[in-house]
Amino acid sequence: MSGTYLGMPAFPEAAREAVADTTLRGNLRHATHTIRAKRAKAVTEVSDWAELREAGKRIKDHTLRHLDRYLVQVEETVTAAGGIVHWAADAGEANEIVTRLVKMTGETEVVKVKSMATQEIGLNEALEAEGIHAYETDLAELIVQLGKDRPSHILVPAIHRNRGEIRDIFAREMSEWGRPAPEGLTDTPAELAEAARLHLREKFLRAKVGISGANFMVAETGTLVVVESEGNGRMCLTLPDTLISVVGIEKIVPTWQDLEVFLQTLPRSSTAERMNPYTSTWTGTTDEDGPQNFHLVLLDNGRTDTLADEVGRQALRCIRCSACLNVCPVYERAGGHAYGSVYPGPIGAILSPQLRGTGSEIDASLPYASSLCGACYDVCPVAIDIPEVLVHLRERVVQGGEVTREGNKVVLRPAKGHAAERAAMRAARWAFTHPGALRTGQRAASRSRRFHPRTLPGPGRAWSETRDLPPVPTEPFRDWWQRTRGGKDGDR
Amino acid sequence: MNSRERILGRVRRALADASADEAPIARDYLREHGQRTAAQTVELLAENLADYRAVVHRTDEAGLPALIAGLLEKRGAASVLVPSGLDEGWLAATGVTRVADRAESTPDELDRVDSVVTACAVAVAETGTIVLDGSPDQGRRRITLVPDHHVCVVRVPEQVVSSVPQGLERLDPARPLTWISGPSATSDIELDRVEGVHGPRTLEVILVGGA
Numbered sequence: 001m002s003g004t005y006l007g008m009p010a011f012p013e014a015a016r017e018a019v020a021d022t023t024l025r026g027n028l029r030h031a032t033h034t035i036r037a038k039r040a041k042a043v044t045e046v047s048d049w050a051e052l053r054e055a056g057k058r059i060k061d062h063t064l065r066h067l068d069r070y071l072v073q074v075e076e077t078v079t080a081a082g083g084i085v086h087w088a089a090d091a092g093e094a095n096e097i098v099t100r101l102v103k104m105t106g107e108t109e110v111v112k113v114k115s116m117a118t119q120e121i122g123l124n125e126a127l128e129a130e131g132i133h134a135y136e137t138d139l140a141e142l143i144v145q146l147g148k149d150r151p152s153h154i155l156v157p158a159i160h161r162n163r164g165e166i167r168d169i170f171a172r173e174m175s176e177w178g179r180p181a182p183e184g185l186t187d188t189p190a191e192l193a194e195a196a197r198l199h200l201r202e203k204f205l206r207a208k209v210g211i212s213g214a215n216f217m218v219a220e221t222g223t224l225v226v227v228e229s230e231g232n233g234r235m236c237l238t239l240p241d242t243l244i245s246v247v248g249i250e251k252i253v254p255t256w257q258d259l260e261v262f263l264q265t266l267p268r269s270s271t272a273e274r275m276n277p278y279t280s281t282w283t284g285t286t287d288e289d290g291p292q293n294f295h296l297v298l299l300d301n302g303r304t305d306t307l308a309d310e311v312g313r314q315a316l317r318c319i320r321c322s323a324c325l326n327v328c329p330v331y332e333r334a335g336g337h338a339y340g341s342v343y344p345g346p347i348g349a350i351l352s353p354q355l356r357g358t359g360s361e362i363d364a365s366l367p368y369a370s371s372l373c374g375a376c377y378d379v380c381p382v383a384i385d386i387p388e389v390l391v392h393l394r395e396r397v398v399q400g401g402e403v404t405r406e407g408n409k410v411v412l413r414p415a416k417g418h419a420a421e422r423a424a425m426r427a428a429r430w431a432f433t434h435p436g437a438l439r440t441g442q443r444a445a446s447r448s449r450r451f452h453p454r455t456l457p458g459p460g461r462a463w464s465e466t467r468d469l470p471p472v473p474t475e476p477f478r479d480w481w482q483r484t485r486g487g488k489d490g491d492r
Numbered sequence: 493m494n495s496r497e498r499i500l501g502r503v504r505r506a507l508a509d510a511s512a513d514e515a516p517i518a519r520d521y522l523r524e525h526g527q528r529t530a531a532q533t534v535e536l537l538a539e540n541l542a543d544y545r546a547v548v549h550r551t552d553e554a555g556l557p558a559l560i561a562g563l564l565e566k567r568g569a570a571s572v573l574v575p576s577g578l579d580e581g582w583l584a585a586t587g588v589t590r591v592a593d594r595a596e597s598t599p600d601e602l603d604r605v606d607s608v609v610t611a612c613a614v615a616v617a618e619t620g621t622i623v624l625d626g627s628p629d630q631g632r633r634r635i636t637l638v639p640d641h642h643v644c645v646v647r648v649p650e651q652v653v654s655s656v657p658q659g660l661e662r663l664d665p666a667r668p669l670t671w672i673s674g675p676s677a678t679s680d681i682e683l684d685r686v687e688g689v690h691g692p693r694t695l696e697v698i699l700v701g702g703a
Contacts, residue, residue, distance in 0.1 A: 052521045087499055275671070
């Protein structure tokens, strides 16, 4: 995945810094609470939400179960409609394909509609290295790009910035990239949006190459779908001569009819609207309307490895609505950057370690970036059981085991740093199967309680650094039971 | 081995252990939400369009040319984009300079046009959405994108459906479609909704009923 995130500290360190930033916490709290309340209202408007959610889950599971067939079908239908289909096994290959396609046009500038897939593969950096400038055109992505920052939310990438910070970024940076911000720019959202409109319009009107992702690909018809609000998507999808769409292979739905489910659940789950302002669908190319050259790059980049995991594959149902981020108590406090991935929040905590593998420290820490409260599962419009996958991935991190990497089965060794946890669990297993030893140990613990340290020594320190040690009671439960009820209420 | 074969091979190996029997996809969700007469559905469309800050007007066939002329005049429009198949009568009452929707027009030329008038393919009441499918009376996708003022005519009740499922049924996926729900908007700054970032900042929808 993206080189942007290389060298990120593991989640606990990154989160410790983030939670100390009171501006960040204020911005995040305001944003997540606003949107979660709106979303709840938008969902109650449709009485068949449960049925829509179940249908969405089933459609995606069915697609994944027959992904090979649908991939071949979408290749056929897109080609028949005048598009050209490319296959990219990993980020490097996808970047090479896109770079080559842009170079073939002779252009050195491209306009982009926000795309998680292209962020995931670090496309902007790859293009820049070849002398091609990629302009992000979503307002929030523009804020992030101008601020030399990283996105922190799937849907609202600049959620961590408030209006004052955005004003400063625009006033300082816009002139470096094109049309400067107007003199005397204030921090009202309307003025900021107007500044972005003027700055980007000059880029849209001269753009010859557009790059997008897609929310859905319809296998039956070869239709691609982009769901957006601002119109920057429509600009990128219709004004340039050449359109290149980089799409994860899991974004397929089998039939046109299937869209009726997702076009109802996605807007309500993501922006809490009945419908987003703009949805564009296109099937190959259309004579004299929109780009006359259309390329679809089908991206694997760890998705087939994720598909190989029986428990973890459900993460591929994700339609990137970001509802799970907005309800997550951990995301709300730590912010998106702490996850060290383009996919932050609960979904990122299960998707990133599967797409990238759990080899790095950050990826091994992500399955722990959760309180397992289950709110993410409740709001997920395709019913991904995120807590189940988190626990599954924790087991993999601690115990190791067989996983698929780049299509090959490999045996993963237990991750470093979990030796104490494994030892503690082994000790617990022994103690719980030896009642006499457990009793003796519990009594000793109670009698020595005044001398207990507040933090654990040795390898236990890592655990107690972020948690309070529970106080040991004055006597073990079993002794208390014997003393107060022992033998009286009928001992079994 | 090329990447296509590599990816398809990985998918097949990944699914080797997946069980073959799967639960059927139950489509027991609703085809529309609530029971409404055709008139009530049009009413709901008007409400939901207005809720997302589209300006809604109602008239009949006879009143349409005067209404369109009035809207363009009020806007101070000096020029209007006209799709090739637009009913000529709709613009009969206005003297505003007409600009034809031509494939050769550059985006800069479109940017200098003030308004655009189009028909639509279908409108979805429950979501307050109008859908354009590039038919001759709606024109290329870009003409409803670059000018800042879009006037869209919806024939009611014939072109109005209740729900997204009913809308999809009526549409041809082979055509390029644009679903529009209110004017362009963003919520990227502190989740405050602001109308008009890149698309038209003003969307006026005319519901035309009766002969």
